[in-house]
Amino acid sequence: MSVLEQNFPVVQKKLSVDLKGNKTDIIICSYDDHFLVIATQIGTMGTILHARKDADISVHPTFSVSVIFGKRDEPMLVACARQLIEHISSGTSQPLVLSLGLKDHSAETLKGIVSAVTENRLW
């Protein structure tokens, strides 16, 4: 077996931001058919959401966002995924897997995550 170290096919970025006093680690990965964004303050992936742009050809795009693992009663998490998929879909139609392991679910924290991810976009 030979080991290939260069040219790993997944592009990824890792950064750390402070949101309302909580250190937040953000990892963004670009696969062939998905984007993966992990934002964690608690050391685990937390709640995992899936977001995609619907395939309709119409003037106004529609999106499907759902929680696939974890908290299903936090609308702010769904709103965060919705914002991010709208940003992503301006460039590409790949779906997003978003994982949010957060200590607080305030609008300020989630806006901070959206802006940190869009500033470090891989799309």
Added chain:
Amino acid sequence: MAGEVSALSQLVDSVESMKVDEKSKQQNAAAAADDASDNSSVQITCFSDIVNDVTLHFQIIRLRNQIYAWIGCDSAKLGRVYAAATTRPHNTVSVTSIIGGVSDNTGSGIARRIVLKTGLNVILACNIPKDSLMLEANAEKKLVEKLIDLGYTRPKAS
């Protein structure tokens, strides 16, 4: 004689001060290690291997209390995603499919056995095609070896 005594006392002083410096060095090293582990609480390890003309890509993201791992087989598609962890009672291992459904559960066995062997809380993404048992076994072996090598495994409770 007086000169010798003062030289000796100087020597003793310097030896004692050396010991103190060593202690503070150790304390500094420990503090630096703590800082390093705080600052880099997320560690990403990526590597690839060729097995029987198939390229396997491995991506391991270590969070403080969980591991995310991706296994790519000749492509960089995300594949099916599973979550596995020890659950109550008796720390039995439970697995669930998050993305991809259970019709092809190539990754679920890998996820389950990773938790069994390493005691970690795991999210595994895997695009190995089904009915490739040798490939699956090789990939699992490589991944578990790497997790042990990186020191991520938890000691087993007796």
